[in-house]
Every structure is written in C-alpha cells, then in structure tokens.
Amino acid sequence: MQRPIARLAIGSLRRTSCCSCSRAYTTNAQSPHPALTILPDYLDAIEQDVLLRNSLRLLDSPARTNSAGRKRRRDWIKQNPHWDGRRGFMADEAYAWEEGHFDGVIKRYREMLVREGMWASAPPLPDAEQLEAALAKIYSLLPPPATAPPEIPPRSPPSHLILHLLHLASDGAIYPHVDNLEAFGRTIVGVSLGGERVMRFKRSSESAQETGDPGPTEFEVLLEPGSAYIQREPLRTFYTHEVLGMTTWRGRSVGGSQRLSIMLRDRLDRDADA
Numbered sequence: 001m002q003r004p005i006a007r008l009a010i011g012s013l014r015r016t017s018c019c020s021c022s023r024a025y026t027t028n029a030q031s032p033h034p035a036l037t038i039l040p041d042y043l044d045a046i047e048q049d050v051l052l053r054n055s056l057r058l059l060d061s062p063a064r065t066n067s068a069g070r071k072r073r074r075d076w077i078k079q080n081p082h083w084d085g086r087r088g089f090m091a092d093e094a095y096a097w098e099e100g101h102f103d104g105v106i107k108r109y110r111e112m113l114v115r116e117g118m119w120a121s122a123p124p125l126p127d128a129e130q131l132e133a134a135l136a137k138i139y140s141l142l143p144p145p146a147t148a149p150p151e152i153p154p155r156s157p158p159s160h161l162i163l164h165l166l167h168l169a170s171d172g173a174i175y176p177h178v179d180n181l182e183a184f185g186r187t188i189v190g191v192s193l194g195g196e197r198v199m200r201f202k203r204s205s206e207s208a209q210e211t212g213d214p215g216p217t218e219f220e221v222l223l224e225p226g227s228a229y230i231q232r233e234p235l236r237t238f239y240t241h242e243v244l245g246m247t248t249w250r251g252r253s254v255g256g257s258q259r260l261s262i263m264l265r266d267r268l269d270r271d272a273d274a
C-alpha cells in the first residue's frame with residue numbers, strides 16, 4: 001500500500017527556496033521560536049473526546065484494516081469486556097501497528113489520509129454536530145485561501161488543506177525529518193490528542209545563512225493533549241522536527257503512552273491551480 005505521507009529523513013534533505021508566506025497568528029509566549037505558535041488548551045475535553053473517538057473510528061474502519069487486524073481487535077475486546085468502546089484508546093496489543101515507515105522516519109504507528117466525505121458515517125453519527133464544530137475549529141488554524149473555496153460535504157477537509165491522522169503506539173516515535181517540500185505547502189499544523197510527547201526542532205546546518213533565522217538552533221516543546229502547534233517558515237523547511245519516545249521534560253518523565261495527532265498541511269500553490 002502506498003503510504004500517504006512522504007517525509008525526508010535528515011540524510012536526504014533537499015533544499016528549495018524559502019517561500020515568503022507569512023500568516024497572522026499571535027505567537028504564544030511559550031514558544032521558543034517566533035515561527036512556532038503553540039496554543040495550549042486549544043480544545044476542551046469534549047472536543048478532544050469527539051475528535052479522538054472519530055479519528056479512531058476512521059483508522060479502525062474496515063476499508064483500512066485487514067482481517068488479521070480486525071480479529072486482533074475483536075479478540076482484545078472479548079478479553080476486555082469492561083472497556084468503554086466510546087472513548088479513548090484500546091491497549092497497544094489491540095492494534096496492528098506499522099513497524100517502520102517506508103522512509104524510516106516513523107516507528108510503530110498507524111496513519112491515514114482523510115479525504116472528502118470520510119468523516120460521515122452510515123447510520124448518521126450521534127455526535128455529528130459536535131464533530132462538525134470541533135473540525136471547523138481545527139480547520140480554522142490554517143487560513144482560508146484568497147479565492148472563495150468550493151462547496152464540500154459537511155466536516156470534509158476544506159480543499160486548501162490536506163488532513164492526516166497519525167496514531168503512535170506507546171513505544172512509537174518520529175525521528176528527525178522535514179515534511180516533503182514537494183508535496184505540501186509551507187504551514188504545518190498539529191493537533192495533539194492522547195498522551196503527552198516532547199517535540200524537538202533542530203536547525204539543519206547549511207540553512208543558517210539562507211534564512212537569517214533569529215531563533216535558537218535547537219529546542220524542545222511539550223505537546224499536551226488538546227494543544228495545537230503551527231510551524232511556519234523558517235522552521236518548516238530549515239529545521240528538522242521529531243516526536244520523542246520516552247524522555248524527560250522539566251524533571252519529569254514524558255512519553256510512553258499512545259498519542260494521536262491530527263495533521264493539517266496547506267497545499268502547494270501549484271495544486272490550487274491544477
């Protein structure tokens with residue numbers, strides 16, 4: 001199966017010129033770099049819950065699981081009859097994880113591209129209105145295109161952005177990489193659900209003069225559930241980012257539990273013209 005995202009591992013970075021897009025966001029005081037906005041508590045508990053539940057519904061749908069994966073899940077549910085299927089993750093052993101991404105960047109994960117119409121379901125969802133409101137809230141993190149967007153079914157990702165779900169196992173991690181410059185635009189938004197993780201950014205060496213970057217060469221941020229982050233230039237192109245496994249954050253241990261991120265990326269301008 002073709003993997004939906006291409007990430008370039010640190011050894012294979014190709015440079016393209018830095019685009020000059022600038023988005024109007026308030027830079028949060030917690031962010032160590034002016035091109036990274038962190039919005040702690042962007043989603044309340046109800047919004048997190050509806051997004052997590054529906055993201056897992058899509059990842060577990062028959063269209064994207066095989067029969068062995070479905071059996072594993074059924075067996076786990078049988079052995080755990082008290083599990084409340086309406087919320088949260090099952091244990092790691094209930095899921096069929098991909099062991100390694102084709103480009104070697106991610107370990108122990110499940111991932112999917114969410115296309116138009118996919119959030120809908122038959123029969124209609126009991127929480128359809130809540131889901132629609134929570135999705136509208138996260139879609140608004142990427143500014144709309146200058147021209148009027150075409151009509152799309154309710155809840156679908158607007159046509160100017162690309163939406164992926166990424167579910168990491170408790171021992172999953174994402175190694176240093178730059179998201180494919182040829183496949184996506186220049187703004188990356190991540191919405192964090194589930195377990196906390198630390199994200200590390202590192203400026204890649206040859207970029208320093210190109211960008212005149214005022215930020216630190218390396219820094220870490222805490223990705224708390226319900227938070228969102230927005231990466232713009234020069235971070236998006238000239239820094240690698242990674243999501244650590246177990247690590248220490250301000251003297252306490254962080255990581256070691258499942259996390260699901262909703263990733264939103266803008267399309268390249270050339271896609272809009274296509």
Ligand SMILES: O=C(O)CCC(=O)C(=O)O
Nearest residue numbers: 007166174179190261263
């Ligand atoms: O999960 C995240 O917040 C980051 C994911 C990521 O770096 C990627 O999908 O390329």
Ligand SMILES: [Fe+2]
Nearest residue numbers: 007178179241
């Ligand atoms: Fe990435």
